[in-house]
Structure formats: structure tokens, C-alpha cells
Amino acid sequence: MGRFGLIFKSIAKGRVTEKYPFAPIELPEGFRGKPEIDPEKCIGCGACATVCPPSAIQIHVDEEQGYKTIDLFLGRCIFCARCEEVCPAEAIRLTKEFELAAASEEDLHQVVKLKMAKCAGCGRPFDTVRHLQFIAEKLPEEQKPMLALCPDCRAKLASKILTVAARRHR
């Protein structure tokens, strides 16, 4: 292609520059943008925090107030969508939002605070109410009472049951 051929080609092609800040752009199918937690659906199981490679989702437990805090910090998120894959309640999903620039770091946080249930044995808050209800739907009826106990009390109860049962069969 000669020099003139190139010029004619570029004229035929027309303008390629986007008008971006003044006009919106089209995003491709399956674009991974800002992750968002739906606070109505979130059960606070912590699966997303476990799989998150950069620990952008962190979970803090406040035993005095009885709250479990799910803190999503966008400034560290790498948009891998593992949290979306693993969420059992389909509460977290990646939107197509990409205009995330913020003038302060505080604006990059999304915080969900969920109420925790107290153990029927020792009275220590151990899990969110929503998570217990979520598990209770899937459990058979005879196993449900165990849910009211924290893992420590559950272990104690299980060993107690085993000792009693072993004594009976002796």
C-alpha cells in the first residue's frame, strides 16, 4: 500500500475516537465490574471472605454488640468474581459499573451488619440469625435442635449423648 492508499483508507474509516466522558460507552458481554452485596439476601456465611484472594471482603465479629460485619473494600478488589461463584444465597454479584473513582478511601467501602444469634447453652453470639435459618431449611427435622448451640456447646452435647448411649448399651 502506498502513501496515498493509507490516507484514503483512513479517510474511509472515519473517526475512531470515542466521545467517552461526554457520552456513555458500550460494555462487552460478561464484563466484570463493581461487586455489590444485596443486604436483603446476604446471610453472612463468610464464604466470599474465605475465597477472596486479596481479602477485599473481610469479616469482623463484634461479640459485645452481637453483630457480624461484612466489609467489602473496593480499593483492593481484583474483580475475579470468585465471590459471585461461591455465594450460596446469590447475594453478591458483579455489576457492569466501572466508574469507581473516588476522592476518598472511605467511599470505596460497602458494609453490611447482620445480627447474630446467642447460643442456647452459653449465651455467646456465634452465628447470624439468617445463616441459621438458611441451614435449618435444608436440615432434617431431628437435627434442627443442634443448630441452637454454638460449636463448643455442640461438641459437649455430642460427647454427653455418646456417653449416655454407651452406658445404656452396656
Next chain:
Amino acid sequence: MMFKKSLWVFHLNSGSCNGCDIEVLNIFTPKQDVERLGIKLVGSPRHADAIAFTGPITRECLPKAIEAFMAVPEPKIVLAIGSCACGGGIWFDSYAVIGGIKEFYKILKEKHGIEPPTTIYIPGCPPKPEAIIYGVALARKAVEQKQKSEIFVEESDIDDAATLFKEATSTRHFIPKIEVIKRGE
């Protein structure tokens, strides 16, 4: 802080993986031609209005980053491009990095007594070229900030597991269901 005229940017790779650097260079290609907005990359920090950090600021480049930062004349703005610069990214707790622009400011304040300038955080891994343009537009107050922090607090009367599962208080009905199988029978 507001720049009414052209914004000249000094681009500093502070330990980035090159993903963000390629996106920064992308915005100067014909498709997202930001030179139409007066934004230009300059070769020396002394010529710049803004300094763009890409990367979690490694220990090795910290003295150079401080030197380049102090060479930018006042008034200046800082663009933290990518997740690494914003909050340390996937290496936030590594021994080899400082861990983002916030930690960098802490070191600046301790050692040199410099107050942090206006900073625009542009998250993304890497951020889309349009996201960087949006961040620069935000720095010039040409667009409104969309991202806001959200705090949701659940309000519920139930805070006791015993009320959820009332039969849990007695344990007697568990016991008959367990069968012990003796070996050798």
C-alpha cells in the same frame, strides 16, 4: 484542588505488574485519545501537575517514589491507579511492599512531615481505560462522583437461637435415636 487548564501527568511505576501501565498508555491511543482533553504524559516530575502511581509501592522503589513525589511542584494531585495503588491489591500484606498509597502517606508524614495532597482512587485490576479517564475527569470536577460508601445495619428482634429452635432447650429426645453397634456380633 482544581486544575482549569491542561493536566500534565507524570506516570510512575511503583512496583506494578505492567497491567495498569498498559492501560495508562492505552488512553493515549487514537481510540481513547485523551490529548484532546489536554492530558499529557511528561518525562520529568518537575514538569507535572499530577503524579500517577501504579503499583503497591515496593520497598525497593520507596525512596525513589518519595523523591519523585517531592519533585512535583505544588499544587499537585495524586492519581492512585489500580487496586494495588489504592489498597495494596493482592499483595497488601506482603513484606516486600508498603501496601498502597495510604501507607505511603503515613511514611511521608512521619519522615518528612508532608500532608497528603488531593488523591483520586481509581480501583480496577487493571482499571478500564475509560475508568482512568473518568478518574481524571473527577479530579478536574468535570463529572460527579458515583461511588459512595454504603452501610446496612440489620434490624431484627431475634437475637436468641433458643427462640429460633424452641425444642433445643431439652436434649432428652436425642438420645434414643443413637444406636451403638458392637463389634464382633
